[in-house]
Amino acid sequence: MSFKKYLWISVIFHGGLLLFVLFGPGLSNLFPREKKVTWIKLSKGTGEFNNASPYKKTTNMPKNTLREQKNIKEKTKDKTGSDKKSAQGVKKKPQPSAQKKKKQTSTPIKKAPEDKAIEDALARVQEELKQRQVDLEAAQVEKEGGGQSPEGSVDVTNGETNPEIVMYVTTLKKKINDEWVTLPKANAEGTSLVTVISFQIDAQGAIVTTQVETQSGDVTFDLLAQRAIERAAPFPSPPDIIREEALSEGFSIEFNPRSVVDTGTQ
Amino acid sequence: MIKRAGRPRPYEKYMKKIILFLFIVLLPALAHAKIYIVIDEVSTKKFPIAIPALQTLDGGHNELTENVTTLLRKDMRLAGIFRVLDEASYLEKDRGLENIDFSKWKAIEAYALVKGIVEPKGGGKALVELRLYDTETEQLLVGKQYLVFSKDYPVAVHKFTDELMLALTGVKGPFNSRVVAACGRSNARQIYTFAMDGTEKSILTKTKSNNISPNWAPDGSRVAFTSFNNFYPEIFTVGVDGKGFKPLTRNAATNLTPAFSPNGSQIAFASSKSGDTELYLMDLSGKISNQLTKTYNIDVSSAWSPDGSQIVFASERAGNLHLFVMDVASGSVSRLTYTGYQNDQPDWSPDGRKIIFTARDRGAFDLFVMNADGSLIQRITRDEGNNESPTWSPDGRYIVFSSGRRGGSGIYVSMADGDNQTLIPGTESCVNPDWGPRLQ
Numbered sequence: 098m099s100f101k102k103y104l105w106i107s108v109i110f111h112g113g114l115l116l117f118v119l120f121g122p123g124l125s126n127l128f129p130r131e132k133k134v135t136w137i138k139l140s141k142g143t144g145e146f147n148n149a150s151p152y153k154k155t156t157n158m159p160k161n162t163l164r165e166q167k168n169i170k171e172k173t174k175d176k177t178g179s180d181k182k183s184a185q186g187v188k189k190k191p192q193p194s195a196q197k198k199k200k201q202t203s204t205p206i207k208k209a210p211e212d213k214a215i216e217d218a219l220a221r222v223q224e225e226l227k228q229r230q231v232d233l234e235a236a237q238v239e240k241e242g243g244g245q246s247p248e249g250s251v252d253v254t255n256g257e258t259n260p261e262i263v264m265y266v267t268t269l270k271k272k273i274n275d276e277w278v279t280l281p282k283a284n285a286e287g288t289s290l291v292t293v294i295s296f297q298i299d300a301q302g303a304i305v306t307t308q309v310e311t312q313s314g315d316v317t318f319d320l321l322a323q324r325a326i327e328r329a330a331p332f333p334s335p336p337d338i339i340r341e342e343a344l345s346e347g348f349s350i351e352f353n354p355r356s357v358v359d360t361g362t363q
Numbered sequence: 364m365i366k367r368a369g370r371p372r373p374y375e376k377y378m379k380k381i382i383l384f385l386f387i388v389l390l391p392a393l394a395h396a397k398i399y400i401v402i403d404e405v406s407t408k409k410f411p412i413a414i415p416a417l418q419t420l421d422g423g424h425n426e427l428t429e430n431v432t433t434l435l436r437k438d439m440r441l442a443g444i445f446r447v448l449d450e451a452s453y454l455e456k457d458r459g460l461e462n463i464d465f466s467k468w469k470a471i472e473a474y475a476l477v478k479g480i481v482e483p484k485g486g487g488k489a490l491v492e493l494r495l496y497d498t499e500t501e502q503l504l505v506g507k508q509y510l511v512f513s514k515d516y517p518v519a520v521h522k523f524t525d526e527l528m529l530a531l532t533g534v535k536g537p538f539n540s541r542v543v544a545a546c547g548r549s550n551a552r553q554i555y556t557f558a559m560d561g562t563e564k565s566i567l568t569k570t571k572s573n574n575i576s577p578n579w580a581p582d583g584s585r586v587a588f589t590s591f592n593n594f595y596p597e598i599f600t601v602g603v604d605g606k607g608f609k610p611l612t613r614n615a616a617t618n619l620t621p622a623f624s625p626n627g628s629q630i631a632f633a634s635s636k637s638g639d640t641e642l643y644l645m646d647l648s649g650k651i652s653n654q655l656t657k658t659y660n661i662d663v664s665s666a667w668s669p670d671g672s673q674i675v676f677a678s679e680r681a682g683n684l685h686l687f688v689m690d691v692a693s694g695s696v697s698r699l700t701y702t703g704y705q706n707d708q709p710d711w712s713p714d715g716r717k718i719i720f721t722a723r724d725r726g727a728f729d730l731f732v733m734n735a736d737g738s739l740i741q742r743i744t745r746d747e748g749n750n751e752s753p754t755w756s757p758d759g760r761y762i763v764f765s766s767g768r769r770g771g772s773g774i775y776v777s778m779a780d781g782d783n784q785t786l787i788p789g790t791e792s793c794v795n796p797d798w799g800p801r802l803q
Contacts, residue, residue, distance in 0.1 A: 109381055152739065158703050158724040158731060159742045163780040167407065236702040236740040237733065262398070270400055278408040278474070281444045281532040295397070317499045321474070339398065346397040353403045 152235040159234035166233050214260050261336040266348075269332055273350060277325035280318050283354045290354070292319045294326055297347035300340055302332040310349055322352040409446035410531065412439060413473035413498075415453055420482045422457060427489060427513055428481045434520045435477065435493075438538060438560055441776065442528065443761075443783035448473055460494060468498045475504075475531065487512055491519040495527050504530040517562035525801075537756035540801050541603075542763050543567075543577040543586050544774055546793035554588055556603060556799070559756070559763065559776050561788035567605045574599070576752075578630075579799035580623045586797075587611070587621040587630055598632050600647075611649035622665045622674075631655065631665040631674055642676060655689060656696075664708050668735070669715045675699065677707040677720075686720060686737075699737035710754045711735065712779075719743070719753040719762060719779075730764060730781070743781035748772070754798045755779070763787070765794045 283290045293311035296304050307326055309319050335343040414436050417428045439445045454467040460478055468476050479493040488510055495505040505526045509519035521538035528536030542559060545552035554577050557564040568574050570592045577588035583603065590599040593610060598618045601608040612618045616636040623630055629644050629652065642655040642662045656662040660679035667674055674691055677684045686699040686706045700706045705723040712719070712735075719732045730743035730753045744750040748768030755762055763776045766784075774790035777783050 106377065109378065113381055113384070156702070158722055158729075159740065160745070162742045162745050163732070164743075164782050167780065167782065234741070237700070237738055239738055266398060266400055270402060274402055277402070278410060280474075281410050281528075317474070317497055320499045342398070349397055349399045351399065351401045351403075353401060 152238050153232045154238045155234050155236045157236065159236050161232060161234045217260065219260075219263065259338065262339055265333070265336055265339070269329075269348065269350075272329040272332060273325050276328040277322070277352070279321050279352070279354060280315070282315075283318060290315055290318045291351060292322045293349050293351045294319075294323050295347055295349040296326055297345070298330075298332055298335060298343050300334060300344070302330070302334045304330040304332075305344065305347075311351075313352075318352075322350070325352075326350060410444060410475065411448055411473055412445045412475045412477065413448045413453060413468055413471065414439065414477045415456060416450070417479045417481050418457065418459065420480055422459065425483075427483070427516065431479070431481050431491060431516050431520060434517055434560065434562065435479075435524070438520060438524045441560055441783070441785055442524070442536065442538075443778045444532065460492070463496065463501075465496075465498050465501045473498055477527070481516075483513070484510065487514075489513045489516065491516065491523075493519070493523040495530060515563070517558060517560070521558060521560075534758050534760070535801070537758045537761060537798070537801065540757055541579075541583070541799045542754075542774065542776075542787070542796050543579055543799060544765070544790065544793040544796040545575045545577060545588070546790065548792070549573075552792075552794070554586060554601065555793065556586075557787065557789065559761070559787065559798075561790065564789055565603075565605075567601050567603065568608060569605075570608075576620050576795045578621050578623055578797050581625055581627045581800055583800045583802060587623060589619050589621065598630065598645075598649075611645060611647075613649070620664050622667060624667055625669055625671040631667065633661075633663040633665065642674070655691075655694065666709050666711050666718075668711050669713055675709045675711060675718055677709065686718070688735075688737075699733070700740070702740060703731070706731075708752050712755050713757060713759040717759075717779075719755065721751045721753065730762075732779070743777075744784075747784075750775075752795050752797075754796055756798050757801045761798075763796045763798055765796060 280290070290313040291311065292309065292313040294307060295310045296307040299305055304327065307323055309323065313319055334340075414432065416424065417432045417435075418424060419428060436447050439447050448471060452471050454470060455464055458464075460480060463476070463478065465476075474497070476496040476498050477493065478496070479491065482490045482492075484490055489512075491509045491511060493505075493507055493509075494503060496502065497504055505523070507523055507526060509522060511519050518539070524538045525536035528534065528538075538559060540559070541556040541563070543554060543556045546555045547553050550573050551571065552573050552575060553569065554567040554574050555564060556567060567586060568590070570590065572591040572594075574588055574590045574592075577586045579586055585600050585602050585607070587598055587600045589596045590610070592599065593613070595615045596617050596619065597613060598611045598621045599608065600611055611621075611630065612632075612634065614634065614636040616634055617640070618636075619633045619640075621630050621632040624644075627647075629646055631642060631644050633640050634643050635641075639659060640661040640663060641657060642665055643651050644653040644655060645651045655665075655674065656676075656678070658678070658680045661684075662676055662678045662680070665674045665676040672691055674689045676687055676689065678687050679685075680687070681698065684705045684707050685701070685703070686709050687696050688699055689696045699718070700720075703722040703724065705721075705728075707721050709718050709720040711717075716735055717732055718735050719730060721728050722731050723729075725745070728749040728751050729745055730750050731740050732743055733740040743753075743762075744764075744766075747770075748766055750764050750766045750768075753762050753764040760779055761776055762779055763774055766772060766775045766786075771786050772791060774787045774793045774796045775784050776787055777785065
């Protein structure tokens with residue numbers, strides 16, 4: 098009788114131990130398994146989500162110079178002013194994402210409040226991305242008479258739709274990008290330096306740890322990417338919904354520089 | 364087993380705790396999600412580089428060490444992708460090539476460091492030793508020694524800058540090359556060559572007449588241009604040493620815009636010898652091998668594709684001047700531009716993907732760039748006077764062009780997208796630049 102009782106306790110204890118080893122924190126690396134990864138791929142900052150070409154087509158010669166198009170607006174210091182502006186933008190034309198658009202055409206259902214929130218957030222993100230001082234302009238965007246498809250499409254894959262997370266991630270991305278000085282080599286044609294740095298942040302937005310997840314093969318490139326993240330910290334406090342993950346799992350940043358403005362054929 | 368009633372069994376008490384414990388331990392595992400962010404925007408920040416003053420072997424300074432230091436810093440700025448850190452911020456000064464304290468360079472956030480010595484040698488020569496270090500990894504990236512005549516110190520600086528750019532950008536720089544242009548009084552211009560920073564200037568022609576629109580032979584040994592030396596505008600050629608000045612055409616008509624083919628065996632040019640301005644091909648002795656165009660309108664300003672299979676040119680066959688492209692072998696022509704007014708002076712990028720040209724827009728000539736198939740016309744200059752005769756650097760990252768603007772007229776060098784426009788010193792009276800090949 099008493100032997101049976103202790104046998105049960107033993108079974109439960111060992112079962113628990115096994116589960117702990119398999120799924121518990123820290124030890125999971127010993128047993129590789131599929132991780133759920135939330136991909137957030139934001140547009141290159143060249144314009145609309147739902148526009149195949151980032152270039153505004155002009156009938157005459159384009160008015161804006163490439164140099165002007167390259168300049169990103171510094172964030173307005175007058176916070177209320179800029180907020181007002183983006184709020185107006187949201188109200189005026191909440192631009193649905195490509196995904197959203199598809200949904201609407203296939204099943205014309207009434208918008209749920211969550212959808213509205215997502216739309217608003219995406220519109221706000223777009224507003225942030227539209228920070229160029231001038232439009233990306235070009236004449237003869239397509240080869241005249243050729244009917245060739247425009248180049249330089251903007252990726253619309255966007256796995257994450259929670260507006261809070263999208264907004265937060267946009268902020269992270271911008272802060273890191275602002276601090277990022279990379280090797281001029283990384284932008285050169287034919288080179289593909291890609292590094293993935295992961296980092297965890299606490300509830301206050303301070304960095305806990307950073308690791309180089311994928312090395313580019315160029316030590317300096319990796320170091321400069323890591324430095325960009327460290328210099329961008331502290332970040333704003335992560336929203337409640339991802340506060341746990343921000344600390345336990347964190348974020349992976351892929352630094353994958355490509356030329357944006359100069360090459361229309363890439 | 365007989366079930367007993369009464370007092371709860373001890374393990375039942377623990378059971379709840381164990382389950383709760385397991386739940387807490389496993390909770391983070393269930394909520395597993397890493398957020399992945401891709402940053403693919405190009406970092407537009409300039410790369411910070413420190414260039415402490417060069418010294419002689421024994422740690423001294425003289426006019427030559429100062430000249431080399433100044434030009435090195437100037438060329439780094441001209442390259443448009445570096446930020447030369449202010450000398451006042453340097454924590455380590457006046458130390459030789461060895462024993463570098465990298466922490467002092469990392470502290471001021473210099474990502475790269477250039478060190479060097481300039482030591483006078485006999486016979487008016489000097490030994491210039493230059494090194495490039497990565498301050499993060501403390502590695503020597505480039506180390507070069509150049510023995511040059513003291514007056515030719517820019518050559519050492521140009522060669523080193525090109526190597527530095529190869530190490531940091533993956534592509535060799537274009538500093539060790541020459542730009543040719545027509546300089547001087549507007550009706551008596553002479554042909555000059557100079558480096559992109561204005562140094563190493565030399566004169567190729569000394570005629571009493573006007574000389575315009577020079578074009579480099581692909582090996583950099585000769586230049587072809589239009590000269591009024593024989594009264595009529597004829598195509599002439601001259602060696603880079605100023606020797607071998609000779610006419611290629613003798614037709615007493617108007618002969619303009621010569622362009623060497625990429626293999627150097629032929630020259631395309633525009634001539635009015637038939638009464639109408641058409642494009643022709645001739646060999647280097649001046650013998651015409653092919654008439655390229657036969658229309659009743661003006662065809663001028665030819666430029667070759669880098670593979671030599673096509674020629675882009677300006678033509679009035681569609682009304683205003685527009686750009687057209689011709690397949691040299693078959694002679695078939697297709698139109699590239701439909702927008703713009705007076706599109707002229709095209710130049711094909713060294714990688715073959717882009718064509719830069721001049722167009723008259725908003726009352727002035729400005730520079731535009733498009734894909735070689737005629738798509739995606741983008742603007743490079745605006746509100747800066749007239750900008751003409753654009754030409755690519757041999758690495759395709761820079762352009763030079765002539766500009767008549769309030770800030771100073773002359774030949775300007777800039778990044779290919781128009782960034783970092785800088786007047787080349789000593790070119791105030793120059794027009795019609797053409798950027799030559801890299802020198803050895």
